[in-house]
Amino acid sequence: xxxxxxxxxxxxxRLMDDYEVxxxxxxxxxxxxxxxxxxxxxxxxxxxxQAP
Numbered sequence: 001x002x003x004x005x006x007x008x009x010x011x012x013x014r015l016m017d018d019y020e021v022x023x024x025x026x027x028x029x030x031x032x033x034x035x036x037x038x039x040x041x042x043x044x045x046x047x048x049x050q051a052p
Contacts, residue, residue: 002036
């Protein structure tokens with residue numbers, strides 16, 4: 001599910017609803033942070049709003 005790009009909340013909901021697995025949301029977030037390191041801070045800038 002992480003590889004599908006789902007957010008931690010979506011993964012947690014899917015586990016609870018579809019698979020009837022009870023997992024701590026905090027533990028799931030820690031696992032995802034360990035498995036997929038964070039991207040650098042800041043948003044990519046859109047070229048649409050930049051002056052020529």
